[in-house]
Amino acid sequence: MATTTPSVLIVEDEPDLADLYAAWLGESCEIETAYDGETALNAIDDCIDIVLLDRRMPGLSGDRILTTIRDRGLDCRVAMVTAVEPDFDIIGMGFDDYLVKPVSKDELRRIVEQLQLRSSYDEQLQEFFALASKKALLDAEKTDAELKSSQEYARLQDRLAVLRVEVNETMSELLKQDGYRQLCRDLTRDSILQESS
Structure with a gap:
């Protein structure tokens, strides 16, 4: 689960409101503020984890900033x-x-x-599936004797077991939060409906 302090960029053209948000989040986050779109674009880089973005701003709108973030391929939540x-x-x-x-x-x-938390879950899933793919490839290409004698393969299996637990714990934490409980129900219902059609 996520344990590092997230870096949050607050993009809000009303300075008093941006400063209020910064005060609310300052104890648990590393905060940067931008009072206009140009400043926001200059501040956004690979070190920003989360962007809180106002849509309606003079000059460069929040919609345009969002498009630029995604066009740059920045791995941040917005x-x-x-x-x-x-x-x-x-x-x-x-x-x-x-x-x-x-x-x-x-x-x-x-x-x-x-x-x-969602960022942490995504990272865990990416690593899990990458390692699971490597394991599947080795399982298909190597004999049982080769697999049993490989220390690297044993470490791979151990890491997969740890990741499986971490992914499950993070998913449980997400499910505890009300909005995600309903989202997961909706996703499950939608996938069942697709399978039956």
Whole structure:
């Protein structure tokens, strides 16, 4: 599970509001603030874990900043924190979550925790599937005797076992959070419906 302190970029054109968000998150996160789109684009790099992004800003909009983040291939989570009510245009947007202002301190903290946990889960899954693929290849190409005598293969099996536990623990933590419980139910229901059709 995620244990490092996340770096959060708050992009908000109302400085008082950006500073308030920074104060709310400052104890548990490394915070940067940007009061306009150009400053935000200059601040976003591979070191930023989470971006809290206002959609409606003068000059460079939050939508354009989001597109630029995804075009650059930056591996950060983005939550839109905005007064813009969601419409069908959000379907094609590359954000991870969406909060409609006004937001409370608890909501903001919760969304940052969820995004950090999801990042951890993604990393765990990527490593798990990469190692599982290597194991499957070795299982197909090597004899049982070769596999049993290999220390590297034994370490691979051990790491896969550890990752399996970590992935399960992280998924359990995600499921404890109300929004993700419903999301997982929806995903399960949708996959069952697809299989039956």
